[in-house]
Amino acid sequence: MHILITGGAGYIGSHTVKKLVKTGHQVTVLDNLSKGWRAAVTNARLVEGELANQRLLCELLQAEKINAVMHFAASSLVGESMQCPADYYANNVTGSLILLEAMREVGVPYFVFSSTAAVYGELVEIPIPEDHPTIPTNPYGATKLALEEALPWYYQAYGLRYISLRYFNAAGADPEGELGEDHDPETHLIPLVLKTALGQAAEVKIFGRDYPTPDGTCVRDYIHVTDLAQAHILALEALAGGVVPSIYNLGNGNGYSVLEVVQTAEKVVGKLLPKAFTKRRAGDPAILVASAERIKRELHWKPCYSDLQTIIETAWRWHQKNPLGYAKY
Ligand code: UDP
DSSP states (O other): OEEEEETTTSHHHHHHHHHHHHHTOEEEEEEOSSSSOGGGOOSSEEEEOOTTOHHHHHHHHHHTTOOEEEEOOSOOOHHHHHHOHHHHIIIIIIHHHHHHHHHHHHTOOEEEEEEEGGGTBSOSSSSBOTTSOOBOSSHHHHHHHHHHHHHHHHHHHHOOEEEEEEEOEEEOOOTTSSOOOOOSSOOOHHHHHHHHHTTSSSOEEEEOSOSSSTTSSOEEOEEEHHHHHHHHHHHHHHHHTTOOOEEEEESOSOOEEHHHHHHHHHHHHTSOOOEEEEOOOTTOOSEEOBOOHHHHHHHOOOOSSOSHHHHHHHHHHHHHHOTTGGGGO
């Protein structure tokens, strides 16, 4: 297949591009490089452009004879979304609807959507199944949910076949060491911990110690980015095989607290790290842990790299080799 990957220069997108090309698919990346890195796209054509440019999208879909779109491009920070909800609605809702419109115009039948555990909000059941109530506690989750809610109607009216993948906490780096996680500014826990180990940050800040969790810090389900990438390939194959549109959680079912992540990282890097407790970050639910039974059962997805130690080891290898991230290229 020939697949358009929006946001393919970003963290999860670039790992998926690499895996898709290795599997034998043809890939074109569309990215405005606001968050992504040219150097992260090593084996596919990169088109620099905006999601909001419907003409460009139509031209690309048509000229490249695209069969499927994987839509990673989005604003994806919980904290930032609390400050700038308008940007999140513009990028994640309006931008995505423009993409769907272009796909409809050109007649592209398959859509894999990057959704998030943030659609759930505070929990009534753990691990979280896909039919858990969705009451997002932040605009990031709300905007992803808004698009998810549009998709069944697009399927019913226009026949758009989709799979929505609700990522829990993507983490780790390409086991071959070629790709990694690099955000500017960095806000994610694991890269920040590793930057502290490299001496690039003074201390690890732990946001909140009064959550209703065993050690008082937030619990998250960390899932290796290469396992996430593999799930996209399975989703694509399932769509091409005629599966009905569906929503799948992507996580391990194992929750780790912020403190546990820091302690595992200390083991991996071989030293204790300076840490400070600070106040809670707005919009953070206490616990997000997935049930990924549905995708395991229906698409035979099997995470291979997702124990916390492996996640942090692969990330640490990339950070040590690329202390300046992609910026040095
Ligand atoms: N976190 C933290 N200190 C940091 C960054 C994150 O304590 O410097 C916490 C955050 O509150 C959350 C967890 O680590 O509970 C994971 O946050 P991250 O930003 O990595 O991912 P998110 O859960 O927002 O997708």
